[in-house]
Each structure stands twice: as C-alpha cells, then as structure tokens.
Amino acid sequence: MKKILALLLVSLMIFSLTACGVKTEGAGKTSAPTSNAASADPGSVNNPSANANAIGFFTDGVDPNSRDTYNIVFAYMRPMALFLNIRDALTLLEPVFNVKITDYCANSDIDAMIQNIEIYADQGVDGFIIVIDASANLRIKEVLDGTGLPYIDILNSVRDEEGSAIVHCIGMEGVSVGKEMTKWLFDNSKDYWGEIDTSKLGLLNFTFSPNEDFQDRYDGNLAMFQELVPGNTNIFEADGVTGGLNEETGYNLASAILSTHPEVEYWIIPACLELYAQGAMRAAETLGMQDRVLISSVNSEVLTALWDTGYEGCWVSCVASAPFQYAAPALSGIVSLLNGTETVESLWSSIRKPTDQLTFYEIGTEIVTKDTYVDYFDYVRRESGLS
Amino acid sequence: MDNAGKAKKFFRSKTFTLAAILLLIVIFFWYVSPNHSYLSIRNISSILNSMVLYILFAVGVSMPILLGEFDLSPGYIGTAAGAMMAKLLTDVGIPWYLVIMACLMLGIAFGLLNAVLINKFRIQSFIVTLAVGSFVARGISLIVSGGRPINIDDPVIVWLGTYKIGGIVPVTVVISLTVILIYGIILAKTKFGRSIYLSGGSRKAARLAGLNPERLSYILFANSGMLGAFAGILFAARLKTGDLSGTNAYAFPAVTAVIFGGIAFGGGKGNMLGCFLGLLIINGFNNGLTIMRVTSYWQGVASGVLLLLALTLDYFANRKPKLQEVSKAHRRDSQGAAR
Numbered sequence: 001m002k003k004i005l006a007l008l009l010v011s012l013m014i015f016s017l018t019a020c021g022v023k024t025e026g027a028g029k030t031s032a033p034t035s036n037a038a039s040a041d042p043g044s045v046n047n048p049s050a051n052a053n054a055i056g057f058f059t060d061g062v063d064p065n066s067r068d069t070y071n072i073v074f075a076y077m078r079p080m081a082l083f084l085n086i087r088d089a090l091t092l093l094e095p096v097f098n099v100k101i102t103d104y105c106a107n108s109d110i111d112a113m114i115q116n117i118e119i120y121a122d123q124g125v126d127g128f129i130i131v132i133d134a135s136a137n138l139r140i141k142e143v144l145d146g147t148g149l150p151y152i153d154i155l156n157s158v159r160d161e162e163g164s165a166i167v168h169c170i171g172m173e174g175v176s177v178g179k180e181m182t183k184w185l186f187d188n189s190k191d192y193w194g195e196i197d198t199s200k201l202g203l204l205n206f207t208f209s210p211n212e213d214f215q216d217r218y219d220g221n222l223a224m225f226q227e228l229v230p231g232n233t234n235i236f237e238a239d240g241v242t243g244g245l246n247e248e249t250g251y252n253l254a255s256a257i258l259s260t261h262p263e264v265e266y267w268i269i270p271a272c273l274e275l276y277a278q279g280a281m282r283a284a285e286t287l288g289m290q291d292r293v294l295i296s297s298v299n300s301e302v303l304t305a306l307w308d309t310g311y312e313g314c315w316v317s318c319v320a321s322a323p324f325q326y327a328a329p330a331l332s333g334i335v336s337l338l339n340g341t342e343t344v345e346s347l348w349s350s351i352r353k354p355t356d357q358l359t360f361y362e363i364g365t366e367i368v369t370k371d372t373y374v375d376y377f378d379y380v381r382r383e384s385g386l387s
Numbered sequence: 388m389d390n391a392g393k394a395k396k397f398f399r400s401k402t403f404t405l406a407a408i409l410l411l412i413v414i415f416f417w418y419v420s421p422n423h424s425y426l427s428i429r430n431i432s433s434i435l436n437s438m439v440l441y442i443l444f445a446v447g448v449s450m451p452i453l454l455g456e457f458d459l460s461p462g463y464i465g466t467a468a469g470a471m472m473a474k475l476l477t478d479v480g481i482p483w484y485l486v487i488m489a490c491l492m493l494g495i496a497f498g499l500l501n502a503v504l505i506n507k508f509r510i511q512s513f514i515v516t517l518a519v520g521s522f523v524a525r526g527i528s529l530i531v532s533g534g535r536p537i538n539i540d541d542p543v544i545v546w547l548g549t550y551k552i553g554g555i556v557p558v559t560v561v562i563s564l565t566v567i568l569i570y571g572i573i574l575a576k577t578k579f580g581r582s583i584y585l586s587g588g589s590r591k592a593a594r595l596a597g598l599n600p601e602r603l604s605y606i607l608f609a610n611s612g613m614l615g616a617f618a619g620i621l622f623a624a625r626l627k628t629g630d631l632s633g634t635n636a637y638a639f640p641a642v643t644a645v646i647f648g649g650i651a652f653g654g655g656k657g658n659m660l661g662c663f664l665g666l667l668i669i670n671g672f673n674n675g676l677t678i679m680r681v682t683s684y685w686q687g688v689a690s691g692v693l694l695l696l697a698l699t700l701d702y703f704a705n706r707k708p709k710l711q712e713v714s715k716a717h718r719r720d721s722q723g724a725a726r
Binding site: 079103104105106107108110114115116122135209210241 | 535
C-alpha cells in the first residue's frame with residue numbers, strides 16, 4: 001500500500017512539474033518597439049545592425065508579431081549575479097522581440113552543457129544566446145555549429161590561434177577596460193587620500209589566468225599602473241586559479257597580500273571579477289585598512305546592490321554592465337539572423353575589426369559611482385527597446 | 388522456493404522498485420514530450436550520453452562502498468588525468484596509447500596511495516580520499532596544466548571522445564555500457580565478486596573464510612582510481628581540452644546514484660543493475676525536465692525530491708517484511724512459552 005502511495009507521490013510531483021514547465025502562449029504578443037526602427041533609413045534594411053543605437057538595440061524592419069514566436073535558449077555555466085540579471089533582462093525583452101527565452105544554467109558542468117545544447121536543438125529551439133565558457137570554448141563552438149542554429153556569445157570571446165574572433169560575441173575589450181579602471185582609481189585617489197607619495201602606492205592586480213578576457217583586464221591594469229607610476233615595484237598579482245570564481249578566493253588572496261606588505265601605505269585594487277572585489281573589500285575591512293584601499297571592479301551587479309542598501313566603503317566604483325547592454329544587442333542580432341535580414345557574415349560587419357572573422361561587439365563601458373549609477377542604468381534601460 | 392515465492396520476492400526487491408519508477412517516468416515524459424520525442428533514438432542516445440562519466444565513477448566508487456569503505460577522490464583524479472593527458476599529447480608529443488596508459492597508471496597510483504593511508508595508517512577512508520583528491524590530485528592538475536586549459540587535437544583521442552556510431556550513438560556510450568556490464572558480471576558471477584560481498588558484509592567472517600580484505604581494499608581503491616582516471620580521459624576527449632575543474636564535481640553525484648541504486652552504505656549489498664537503473668532514473672528524469680524546458684534550478688530540486696521519494700519508498704518496502712518477520716518470531720516464541 002505504501003509503495004503504491006509513494007508511486008502516486010512521484011506521479012504527482014511529475015505532474016506538478018509539468019505545470020512549471022508549461023509554455024506561456026501569447027507571451028510575446030505585445031507591440032514591438034518603435035524607437036530605433038523608426039529612425040532607420042531605408043538603405044539600412046540590407047544591414048540593419050549598422051543602425052544599432054548606443055547600447056546595441058536595433059530592429060530589422062520585420063514586424064515581430066507577423067511571425068511565430070522564436071524559442072531562444074539562454075545558456076550559461078554558473079549562477080552568477082551578472083548572468084541571472086542578463087537572463088532577467090532577456091525575459092523582460094521577450095514581448096519586444098516576440099521571443100520565448102528558455103533559461104539553462106549548467107551549474108559548472110561543461111559536459112552537461114554540451115549534452116543539453118544537443119537536446120535543445122533536437123527539441124526544435126530556434127537559437128542560442130550563450131556564455132561560452134573559456135575552458136572548452138572551441139568544443140562548445142563546434143557543438144553549436146553542429147546544431148546548424150544561429151547563436152550569439154556573451155562575455156567570453158572565442159578566438160583562433162591568431163587571436164581572431166571566430167564567434168559573434170558581446171563583451172568588453174579586456175585590456176582597455178583594465179586601463180580605464182586603473183586610471184580611474186589613480187585619478188580619483190586624490191579625492192579620497194589627498195596628495196600621496198606614489199612610491200608608497202601599491203597595485204593588487206586580480207586575474208583568473210585560465211580566462212583570456214580576465215587576463216586581458218589584468219594586463220590592462222598592469223600596463224596603466226606602470227605608465228602612471230613608472231618605476232613603482234609595489235605590484236602584486238592575485239591569481240584566482242588557486243581557488244575559484246568566488247568571493248572567498250578574493251578574500252583569501254587579498255588578505256594575504258594586504259597584511260604582509262607594510263611598506264605599501266595605499267592600495268588600489270582593480271578587480272577583473274566583481275566577486276574578487278567583494279572579497280578584497282571584506283579583507284580590507286577585516287584588516288582595518290578600508291581608509292587606505294580603493295577598489296574598482298568590472299561589472300556592477302554586486303556593488304549596485306550594496307549601494308542600494310546604503311553602502312559607502314572602500315569599493316568605490318565599477319565598470320557598469322547593465323544587463324540590457326548584453327541582452328538588447330544579443331536579441332537584436334539573433335532575431336535578425338532568424339528573420340534572414342542579416343547573415344552570420346553581415347551581422348555587425350560595420351564595426352568588425354579587420355583582424356576578426358566575426359564581430360566582437362564591444363559594449364560601451366562607463367565607470368559608475370554611487371552618485372551616478374542610477375541615472376546610467378535608467379538611460380540604458382530606456383535605450384534597450386523597452387517602452 | 389516456488390514461483391509464487393520468487394515473484395513475491397521480486398516484487399519486494401529494490402530492482403523492482405527502481406524499474407517501476409523508471410517505467411513511470413518514461414511513460415510520463417513520453418506522453419508530454421513534443422511528438423513523443425522522449426523515446427526517440429536520438430534522445431535515448433542523449434540520455435545514455437549524459438550517463439557516461441557517471442557510470443564510470445559509479446562503478447569505481449561502488450566497489451569500495453561494497454567493501455564498507457568510501458572513495459571521494461575519483462572526480463579529482465579524473466581532472467588530473469585529463470590535464471595530464473592534454474599536456475602529454477599537446478606539449479610533450481607522446482603517442483596517444485602511451486599517454487592513456489600513463490594516465491591510467493596515475494589513477495592507480497592515487498588509488499594505492501588512498502589504500503595505504505587507510506590500511507596502514509588507519510585513517511578513515513572518507514577523510515583520506517577527500518584529502519588525496521581535493522589537495523594532492525587537484526594540486527597536480529594545477530601544476531601540470533599551469534593553470535590554463537590545454538586544447539587536445541590528437542585525432543585518436545578526439546575520435547574517442549566525439550565520434551558517434553551511425554551519427555547517433557557516441558563511442559563513449561558503448562565504452563561505458565561495456566564497463567558496467569563487465570563489472571556487473573565480475574560482481575555477480577565470479578569468486579572475486581563474491582569475496583567483495585563477503586568482506587563487505589563482515590570482515591571477520593571473511594578472514595575466517597580465508598579471504599584477505601586488506602588486499603581486496605588495495606585492489607578496489609586502485610580500480611576506483613583507474614576508473615576515475617579513465618573517466619577523466621573521456622571527459623577531456625569529449626571536450627577536446629584538459630580543463631582545471633574537469634570532473635571534480637562528478638564523484639559525489641555518482642555516489643548518490645550508487646546509494647540510490649541499492650548499494651548499501653555499510654557494504655556487502657547491491658549490484659550493478661541497481662546502480663545502472665539508479666543512474667538511468669536520475670539522468671532520464673533530468674533529460675525529461677530539460678525537454679519540458681523546466682529551468683535547471685528546479686531540476687536540481689526535482690531530482691532531490693525524486694531521490695528522497697525513492698529512498699522513502701525503498702524504506703517502506705524493506706521495513707514491512709522485517710516487521711512481519713519480527714512479529715512472526717514473537718508469535719512463535721509466545722506459542723512455545725505457552726506449551
């Protein structure tokens with residue numbers, strides 16, 4: 001009897017899951033945006049991506065409601081705040097583009113991601129927006145190519161041996177972001193510390209060496225620091241490879257370095273990853289050094305959430321990455337590929353570097369502080385196609 | 388035992404419970420999947436493909452568990468083997484067959500290290516294997532790879548990892564099914580297999596029967612390490628890269644599936660069929676949820692609930708006969724006392 005009861009419970013659970021998985025028909029039936037489509041000149045129809053606005057949103061002249069809803073999978077490796085916010089932005093843009101987004105997180109299992117790409121393709125999805133993990137990027141590209149479906153990569157560029165981009169990717173150019181971040185910290189340090197002896201200034205430079213984009217940010221930080229403070233040798237590398245992509249690794253590395261170099265009075269910490277910045281912030285606070293440390297980071301999910309709750313510590317700025325900056329161009333691009341108004345070769349060809357085979361779409365980078373972030377994110381949201 | 392008795396025993400067995408759950412899942416997902424594609428050849432192949440690494444890890448870790456020991460290191464050993472394979476193939480240029488042998492030897496060495504620490508130093512297997520895996524093997528992965536993924540382009544290894552027979556069935560699926568079949572036969576039909584059960588059930592009894600449980604422990608840990616390394620080789624071959632995180636996270640779900648499949652935590656009980664069915668249920672269930680576009684976060688919760696339900700079901704199935712036996716014995720004793 002109990003066995004039958006338990007079997008019944010299993011069935012009930014499966015049926016309840018069906019309810020979770022049921023597609024919401026008609027979700028994509030609201031009207032399409034008009035902001036930039038209206039401004040596109042007739043000649044742009046052949047290459048609509050050339051008319052993208054400042055954050056990458058464009059329409060291709062095809063009425064989204066005149067066709068079936070496209071099923072797009074958003075796939076990413078791990079549940080990080082940035083990915084989840086991009087997912088939310090993509091979902092908010094569903095009615096604008098008449099698409100249905102399926103959310104897939106591989107929970108750090110690359111093999112499972114590859115399996116599921118094939119499963120989704122077999123089940124008839126129309127395309128992928130995907131964060132291609134750097135650790136097996138060529139294999140993931142190969143599997144995606146094997147599906148024959150269009151896809152757009154987010155964040156991590158995929159390049160061949162010559163460094164040429166071989167996948168359409170929306171991301172930040174690592175070296176210039178690193179330079180920008182370090183320069184900002186140096187220039188603004190006067191506002192926090194006044195005039196200081198730069199020989200007592202140190203750079204704690206985070207990287208995660210398996211990831212080329214993170215390493216580029218590290219290189220950019222280093223180059224700019226050496227340019228701004230020539231001859232200064234207080235340069236300390238903190239490679240997260242010994243731990244992982246998490247806050248704890250940032251804390252462990254930062255606390256070890258900060259606590260063992262009394263010769264350095266002031267520290268600037270440009271972090272390639274927000275979670276490392278968060279760990280460094282905690283380390284500085286634990287060591288009572290928050291008045292002598294300035295931190296900036298790439299991406300803004302964690303820090304803006306802190307600012308929302310009134311945070312005013314040594315993590316003073318970040319390179320803004322509004323999720324719509326990734327979501328809007330990714331959806332614009334993939335929909336135009338599915339509509340046939342762009343081809344893989346023509347998409348974003350006007351902004352492609354001559355050395356690249358496909359386009360690395362560089363999102364606009366803006367360093368924001370607690371005083372400027374709200375306005376900036378409002379602006380991005382307005383420009384993303386949401387009315 | 389007559390046929391009715393055999394049938395009754397089968398219906399109370401773990402295998403029947405697992406088969407019933409599997410059947411229910413298959414029928415449900417077949418019914419709800421678009422065009423009944425859940426049971427298409429391609430999707431069945433996908434399910435089996437998702438089981439490949441778990442099968443190898445599950446077979447590996449189930450052996451020490453049958454002996455009453457625990458091995459958490461194979462996931463890390465797999466990562467080290469994958470990184471080493473990539474390094475030797477790409478940077479050193481050693482032929483693929485020597486590289487595979489070297490990686491398997493690395494796995495065996497880790498297994499023997501576990502066994503020495505457990506048997507000679509009397510440290511608990513749980514602690515030893517976690518330490519050897521998460522520190523020693525992981526450290527070796529970092530040292531070998533230099534902290535960066537190494538691409539693999541050896542045609543044989545790439546073929547091994549990515550070729551699909553008839554364009555549908557991956558070679559790795561055939562390999563993993565063959566492995567579990569062979570180990571299933573060894574466990575069920577050979578003297579060596581029976582000696583594992585006996586030693587796992589009672590080491591004292593095994594010694595009295597002339598067996599050497601310590602020697603068995605060396606063999607089974609070495610075997611677990613070797614299968615972990617083999618899984619790491621296949622993982623790296625499938626991704627065409629030696630990756631730092633590799634198979635680190637695979638061993639624990641494999642242990643879960645092994646327990647789910649009926650291999651007793653204390654040793655001495657269980658078989659490879661149950662292990663296979665356990666893996667098939669978990670992976671088939673996840674595949675069905677993916678087809679239904681249930682987000683992966685809910686998939687984790689749903690798998691956990693399924694696991695708990697199955698274990699509850701198994702508890703009740705096994706509890707009833709025992710209670711009946713106890714009450715029968717009690718009645719017999721009471722009647723004897725009355726006479």
